[in-house]
Amino acid sequence: xxxxxxxxxxxxxxxxxxxxxxxxxxxxxxxxxxxxxxxxxxxxxxxxxxxxxxxxxxxxxxxxxxxxxxxxxxxxxxxxxxxxxxxxxxxxxxxxxxxxxxxxxxxxxxxxxxxxxxxxxxxxxxxxxxxxxxxxxxxxxxxxxxxxxxxxxxxxxxxxxxxxxxxxxxxxxxxxxxxxxxxxxxxxxxxxxxxxxxxxxxxxxxxxxxxxxxxxxxxxxxxxxxxxxxxxxxxxxxxxxxxxxxxxxxxxxxxxxxxxxxxxxxxxxxxxxxxxxxxxxxxxxxxxxxx
Numbered sequence: 001x002x003x004x005x006x007x008x009x010x011x012x013x014x015x016x017x018x019x020x021x022x023x024x025x026x027x028x029x030x031x032x033x034x035x036x037x038x039x040x041x042x043x044x045x046x047x048x049x050x051x052x053x054x055x056x057x058x059x060x061x062x063x064x065x066x067x068x069x070x071x072x073x074x075x076x077x078x079x080x081x082x083x084x085x086x087x088x089x090x091x092x093x094x095x096x097x098x099x100x101x102x103x104x105x106x107x108x109x110x111x112x113x114x115x116x117x118x119x120x121x122x123x124x125x126x127x128x129x130x131x132x133x134x135x136x137x138x139x140x141x142x143x144x145x146x147x148x149x150x151x152x153x154x155x156x157x158x159x160x161x162x163x164x165x166x167x168x169x170x171x172x173x174x175x176x177x178x179x180x181x182x183x184x185x186x187x188x189x190x191x192x193x194x195x196x197x198x199x200x201x202x203x204x205x206x207x208x209x210x211x212x213x214x215x216x217x218x219x220x221x222x223x224x225x226x227x228x229x230x231x232x233x234x235x236x237x238x239x240x241x242x243x244x245x246x247x248x249x250x251x252x253x254x255x256x257x258x259x260x261x262x263x264x265x266x267x268x269x270x271x272x273x274x275x276x277x278x279x280x281x282x283x284x285x286x287x288x289x290x291x
Contacts, residue, residue, distance in 0.1 A: 033065060042069040060086070067099070076103040094123050094131065098138060105142050113142045121147065129155055129162065136168045145172045161192055163199070170206055182210035195225045204234065213242055214268060235260045242267045247290045256283035 029048055036045040046069050049062045063082050070079035080103040087096045097120045104113035117138060124131050132151050139148035152169040155162050166189055173181035186206030193199035200223055207216040220226075220234050239260060243249060250266060258266075258280065269275035270287045277286040 030061065030065075037065065037069065040072070042072040045069050071099070071103065074106075076106045079103050080107070092123050094120055094125075097123065098134065101138055101142065110142060114144065117142060117144060117147070126154065129159075129165075133164050133168065136165065140168060140171060140175075145175055148172055160188070163189070163192055166192075167202065170202060173206070174209065179210040182206045183212055183215075186210065186212070186215070190219060197223070197225050200225075208238060208241055211245065213238055213271065217264060217268075232260060235264060239264055239267065242271065246271065248287050249290060251286045251288055253284035256281045256285075 029051060033045045033048040036042075036048065046066060049066050049069070063086060067079040067082040067086075070076070070082070080100065083096050083100050083103060087093070087100065090096060097116055100116040101113050101120060104110070104116055120135060120138065124135050126132065132155055136148045136151050139145065139151070148168065149172050152165050152172065155165045156169070166185055170182065170185040170189065172178075173185055183206065186203045189199050189206070190203040193203060200219060204216050204219045207213075207219065216238055217235070220231050220238075223231070242264075246267075248267075248270070250263065262280065266275075266278075266280065266285065266287070269278070275287075277284070279285070
């Protein structure tokens with residue numbers, strides 16, 4: 001029975017799949033508990049679990065549900081006590097180690113969180129992409145970005161189109177401020193995005209923050225699934241980001257009604273071709289460094 005939990009329960013403690021599984025294979029008490037747990041009524045679920053005896057054949061299931069209820073209530077110390085008991089009986093169950101890391105993290109015990117993460121690294125299934133992705137997220141959560149990057153690359157060496165892993169790698173690239181990595185992730189996510197606006201926005205941000213301003217601008221121009229208002233907002237973001245990154249301002253000799261696209265093109269001329277002054281719509285302008 002434990003292996004069933006290991007297979008279906010590890011991705012999230014609120015998985016409707018595992019809760020339905022519990023309801024199907026366990027006794028009436030668990031069906032009651034499942035209903036309360038599914039509704040986020042963790043205290044009520046704990047009351048029901050308290051009725052199950054230690055020698056009940058389903059007691060291990062009760063313990064697993066109990067510590068997840070406790071985590072749901074923020075009682076991480078109490079949850080950890082149960083998790084440690086289950087690890088003692090099942091030392092190679094990665095599910096328990098995953099949750100042990102989380103409990104230590106939320107208790108602000110980063111030393112033991114990192115120690116538990118070390119154990120997870122040595123028992124995860126390298127053929128299980130879902131488990132590796134969960135491990136990468138866990139690494140990022142506690143700040144172990146070098147380890148996370150290592151496992152991102154393990155997956156991407158096999159499947160370069162694994163979007164979930166690319167998203168995690170993108171997060172790492174931003175945290176460690178690796179602009180080349182940001183740019184590469186942005187390219188790949190744009191390639192895979194199609195009309196997925198969320199992925200397009202990630203690609204846009206990666207390009208922008210890696211200094212590939214023209215690429216980020218072109219992404220906006222080629223998005224068909226976005227309204228003009230959002231496009232205008234994103235163009236203003238590019239404009240302001242360039243002014244900030246390059247530490248410059250545009251000084252106009254007199255008022256000129258330029259569109260945001262025209263202002264951005266002036267910045268592109270400066271950034272890519274070194275044009276510091278000129279004339280646009282019969283108005284002279286200069287691009288100057290800020291003090």
